[in-house]
Amino acid sequence: MVDAAQGAQTEFKGKVLALSGGVGGAKLCRGLAASLSVEQLTILANTGDDFDYWDLRICPDLDSVMYALADLNDEERGWGLRDETWRTLIAMRRLGGDEWFQIGDQDLATHVLRTQLLHAGHSLSAVTKQIINGLGIRHSLLPMTEQPVATKVNTDQGWLDFQQYFVRDKCQPEVRELYFEGADAAVLNPQVRQLLEDEDLAAIVVCPSNPFVSIDPILSLADCRSLLKHSAAPLIAVSPIIAGRAVKGPAAKMMRELDMPATALAVAEYYGDLLDGYVLDEADVEYADAIVAMGIKVCVAPTLMTTLDSKIALAESVLNFAASIKA
Ligand code: FO1
Numbered sequence: 001m002v003d004a005a006q007g008a009q010t011e012f013k014g015k016v017l018a019l020s021g022g023v024g025g026a027k028l029c030r031g032l033a034a035s036l037s038v039e040q041l042t043i044l045a046n047t048g049d050d051f052d053y054w055d056l057r058i059c060p061d062l063d064s065v066m067y068a069l070a071d072l073n074d075e076e077r078g079w080g081l082r083d084e085t086w087r088t089l090i091a092m093r094r095l096g097g098d099e100w101f102q103i104g105d106q107d108l109a110t111h112v113l114r115t116q117l118l119h120a121g122h123s124l125s126a127v128t129k130q131i132i133n134g135l136g137i138r139h140s141l142l143p144m145t146e147q148p149v150a151t152k153v154n155t156d157q158g159w160l161d162f163q164q165y166f167v168r169d170k171c172q173p174e175v176r177e178l179y180f181e182g183a184d185a186a187v188l189n190p191q192v193r194q195l196l197e198d199e200d201l202a203a204i205v206v207c208p209s210n211p212f213v214s215i216d217p218i219l220s221l222a223d224c225r226s227l228l229k230h231s232a233a234p235l236i237a238v239s240p241i242i243a244g245r246a247v248k249g250p251a252a253k254m255m256r257e258l259d260m261p262a263t264a265l266a267v268a269e270y271y272g273d274l275l276d277g278y279v280l281d282e283a284d285v286e287y288a289d290a291i292v293a294m295g296i297k298v299c300v301a302p303t304l305m306t307t308l309d310s311k312i313a314l315a316e317s318v319l320n321f322a323a324s325i326k327a
Pocket of ligand 1: 079080101
């Protein structure tokens with residue numbers, strides 16, 4: 001549980017916007033929430049992974065972040081809740097229902113309540129606010145947009161919905177192309193637009209999430225990139241690749257399939273002129289000079305987050321790095 005009093009362990013001044021996707025992003029968000037007051041930190045979560053399953057609206061990246069902020073997440077699995085039980089799933093299996101996407105008994109409450117509130121006409125931002133209040137979370141967590149955006153993956157087996165690719169087919173199909181259905185009609189969450197124009201915004205942090213399926217859906221929203229670039233706050237990305245491998249998930253495999261080297265340098269090149277700063281793991285210090293030559297400042301720090309302390313340590317490295325760039 002993130003205690004606001006526990007926050008503000010650094011003397012970091014100003015507001016921070018964090019862009020987050022799945023598991024890696026949620027870990028850094030947990031570290032940022034421990035280091036920043038509730039007034040300072042806003043987290044913007046990808047909703048391109050969202051889909052309907054059992055007629056319930058599932059928002060995996062919102063759930064990964066909020067369960068992490070509430071210290072309820074299952075660190076082993078990477079998603080869902082700790083101490084989860086699966087009696088509903090087992091009962092569903094017995095009846096011959098869908099079971100390829102595993103919904104735990106406690107997790108089910110999140111999806112049922114979210115679906116009820118959405119059907120009652122509440123916005124996803126309002127629904128998220130009610131759910132995180134229930135979890136005792138006081139930091140701001142927002143969906144990237146109120147409109148539906150669905151990540152589609154074109155593979156050697158044709159076009160797949162994101163969760164079919166990621167969960168049902170275990171990321172095995174070879175990725176050729178990604179498409180964010182609905183992104184051209186979706187607008188960036190107005191609360192985030194306002195924050196990007198706020199002169200108190202002192203850092204924008206792109207968390208170590210998958211650039212293609214977690215961060216790009218956010219960047220694909222109309223005028224998101226221009227708002228990010230014109231914000232007074234330095235934009236810092238933390239490399240999701242360490243020594244050629246993603247800590248978890250298909251990012252490195254996708255890079256190879258998209259004809260990119262699976263390196264921290266290639267990710268910095270991919271984000272390109274969005275970046276003011278880039279955080280490399282110590283294992284990738286060899287790339288620092290090439291990234292500096294691109295006009296991007298570099299911070300080398302341990303980026304593998306396996307404990308709460310390492311999440312907080314990385315968050316503080318990022319915040320100190322942002323302060324040094326802004327100065
Ligand atoms: N990921 C899996 O690999 N298998 C699952 O059965 C699964 C179920 C699940 C249920 C709720 C939820 O919020 C997330 C779940 N995830 C599962 C993770 C999810 O697919 C990923 O977290 C994101 O979509 C990618 O970051």
